[in-house]
Amino acid sequence: GAGVSQSPSNKVTEKGKDVELRCDPISGHTALYWYRQSLGQGLEFLIYFQGNSAPDKSGLPSDRFSAERTGGSVSTLTIQRTQQEDSAVYLCASSLARGGAGETQYFGPGTRLLVL
Amino acid sequence: AQSVTQPDIHITVSEGASLELRCNYSYGATPYLFWYVQSPGQGLQLLLKYFSGDTLVQGIKGFEAEFKRSQSSFNLRKPSVHWSDAAEYFCAVAFGGYNKLIFGAGTRLAVHP
Numbered sequence: 413g414a415g416v417s418q419s420p421s422n423k424v425t426e427k428g429k430d431v432e433l434r435c436d437p438i439s440g441h442t443a444l445y446w447y448r449q450s451l452g453q454g455l456e457f458l459i460y461f462q463g464n465s466a467p468d469k470s471g472l473p474s475d476r477f478s479a480e481r482t483g484g485s486v487s488t489l490t491i492q493r494t495q496q497e498d499s500a501v502y503l504c505a506s507s508l509a510r511g512g513a514g515e516t517q518y519f520g521p522g523t524r525l526l527v528l
Numbered sequence: 529a530q531s532v533t534q535p536d537i538h539i540t541v542s543e544g545a546s547l548e549l550r551c552n553y554s555y556g557a558t559p560y561l562f563w564y565v566q567s568p569g570q571g572l573q574l575l576l577k578y579f580s581g582d583t584l585v586q587g588i589k590g591f592e593a594e595f596k597r598s599q600s601s602f603n604l605r606k607p608s609v610h611w612s613d614a615a616e617y618f619c620a621v622a623f624g625g626y627n628k629l630i631f632g633a634g635t636r637l638a639v640h641p
Contacts, residue, residue, distance in 0.1 A: 416571070443627070445628065445629075447629075454631060454632075454633045454634065455618065455620075455629075455631035455634075456631075457628040457629060457630070460627075460628055468628065471628070503571060503572065505572075507627065509627075514560030514562075514577065514579050514622045514627055515627055516562075516574055516577065517574075517627070517629065518574075519564075519571040519572040519573070520571050521569075521570060521571040522571055
């Protein structure tokens, strides 16, 4: 596709339920990132995938959060037993990652999650 | 620890006026620096970036930014603001081999006609 796409655009869930957020990166981009944008914490890095390497999970806030990337393309961020503090906009980004540091990351429109 | 500070949470300017958004960073080496813009309901769009070389960087939409090592700053400027520039602006730093971005808190820009 022309850009990074994310689905759903909005998600409302009840506390304690699990949610899955999807990201389709730009075709050919090998690096994929998840960030979270919330009122209290601003924009925070969550997790990074690069090719077949082990992901960098250093930003995941708890073990309720997990992510996978299938076939080096689509990624799913899963939040188990959601809490109200998980309410935020979840942004996905991708980059070419040809080895140059500081490559431009292209962001998707985000998924707005509201936990009631 | 690495950090990015945007001291101005909100800025209001008149259309046609000049603009400067401040950004300071804390990092041991020369970082990779970025400015992103986020319009309401939209994702982040890259305005410009600095890696090395000329410290004055030109970006899209008429924006420019200047890297000043001595001040650990990377301020964003535009000589004449348009109403469509109203948005939130984020300064970010990339570090490490994985390029994960550290963002500032953002500056929300309002433009008066």
